Amino acid sequence: xxxxxxxxxxxxxxxxxxxxxxxxxxxxxxxxxxxxxxxxxxxxxxxxxxxxxxxxxxxxxxxxxxxxxxxxxxxxxxxxxxxxxxxxxxxxxxxxxxxxxxxxxxxxxxxxxxxxxxxxxxxxxxxxxxxxxxxxxxxxxxxxxxxxxxxxxxxxxxxxxxxxxxxxxxxxxxxxxxxxxxxxxxxxxxxxxxxxxxxxxxxxxxxxxxxxxxxxxxxxxx
Numbered sequence: 256x257x258x259x260x261x262x263x264x265x266x267x268x269x270x271x272x273x274x275x276x277x278x279x280x281x282x283x284x285x286x287x288x289x290x291x292x293x294x295x296x297x298x299x300x301x302x303x304x305x306x307x308x309x310x311x312x313x314x315x316x317x318x319x320x321x322x323x324x325x326x327x328x329x330x331x332x333x334x335x336x337x338x339x340x341x342x343x344x345x346x347x348x349x350x351x352x353x354x355x356x357x358x359x360x361x362x363x364x365x366x367x368x369x370x371x372x373x374x375x376x377x378x379x380x381x382x383x384x385x386x387x388x389x390x391x392x393x394x395x396x397x398x399x400x401x402x403x404x405x406x407x408x409x410x411x412x413x414x415x416x417x418x419x420x421x422x423x424x425x426x427x428x429x430x431x432x433x434x435x436x437x438x439x440x441x442x443x444x445x446x447x448x449x450x451x452x453x454x455x456x457x458x459x460x461x462x463x464x465x466x467x468x469x470x471x472x473x474x475x476x477x
Contacts (some may be wrong), residue, residue, distance in 0.1 A: 256452055258471060259290065260287045260380075261448065261451050261452065262290055262291050262468070263291070264460065265291045265295045265451070266291065266293045266315055266440070266461055266462065267285060267286045267289070268463050268464060268465070269295070269463045270296070270317060270320070270413075274300075276300065276303060279297075279300045279303070279304060279429060280307060281295050283307055283312060285472070286468075287308065287312045287328070289466065290312075292461060293315040295317065296315070298316045298317065298333065298342075300342060301341055304318040304341070305342070306341075309334050313343040313344060314338070315342065315343065315344035315346060315379075316337045316342045317345075318333045318334050318345055318348070318369065319347050319369075320335065320346070320381075320413075321411040321412075321413035321414070323347075323348030323383070324352065327350075327364070327365040327368045329450040330347055330365070330368070331368045331371065331372035334347065335372040335374065338373055338374045344376060344377040345373050345379070346379040347366070347379070349362055349365065349381065349382055349395070350365055351382075353390070357391075357396060362402055362463055363402050366380055366399060366403075367403060370404055375437075377406070378406070379404065379405065379408045379461070380402075380406065380408060381442075382395040382408070383409075383410060383411060384409045384418070386413065392422060395407065397433070400437045405437060406437060406439065406460070407437055407440070408439075408440040408441075408442055409423070409439075409442055410444075411440050411443065412442055412443035412444070412463065416442020416444070417445070418441035418442055418454065420453060420454065423454060423457045423459050424457055426439045427457065427458035430458075438460035440459065440461035441459040441462055441463070442462065443461070443463065445462050445464040445466065445467070446464075448470060451467055
């Protein structure tokens with residue numbers, strides 16, 4: 256897989272709490288230059304980012320982030336506000352407590368609720384795999400598909416671990432076995448081109464990462 260193919264699958268990400276508008280502009284400039292799938296930024300910068308990017312790169316933002324314990328109505332309102340300000344893609348965090356308590360109907364309905372606030376924009380659902388057992392990961396794959404989201408995403412990158420190949424393999428197995436109409440985003444800890452290639456080879460369609468563009472720039476690979 257060539258460098259541009261990898262970059263085209265990356266959501267170039269900056270979600271640091273200390274990120275300034277100058278930092279966000281730099282991320283957008285890199286996303287445009289290196290033709291990433293999107294730039295993933297905090298919600299407070301979406302409106303400025305949309306105007307600055309002027310259609311040259313998709314704007315992604317996060318909802319209920321990073322803990323997922325906002326109410327569903329608040330998450331829906333966050334998503335609707337982000338879309339109204341120009342977000343092209345929404346990455347939401349599920350209620351992990353409900354998932355751990357096996358309140359699966361509640362998890363599914365919350366995702367549906369947030370999807371209704373996305374006004375047709377792409378929804379990726381973060382299930383925080385490092386906090387789930389394998390059976391919960393399998394169930395989560397079905398819940399995301401049943402709720403009408405487009406992607407299941409491994410991680411926020413703010414919990415105790417990020418994406419693993421094992422997690423992606425579980426998602427991919429369930430999707431293929433049951434013909435589920437969702438894709439996979441791996442995020443958190445993807446720090447090398449080898450990591451990126453491996454996740455993509457195992458079935459990830461998107462990568463959430465801050466490192467791949469930096470590596471390409473540092474090594475002059477583009």
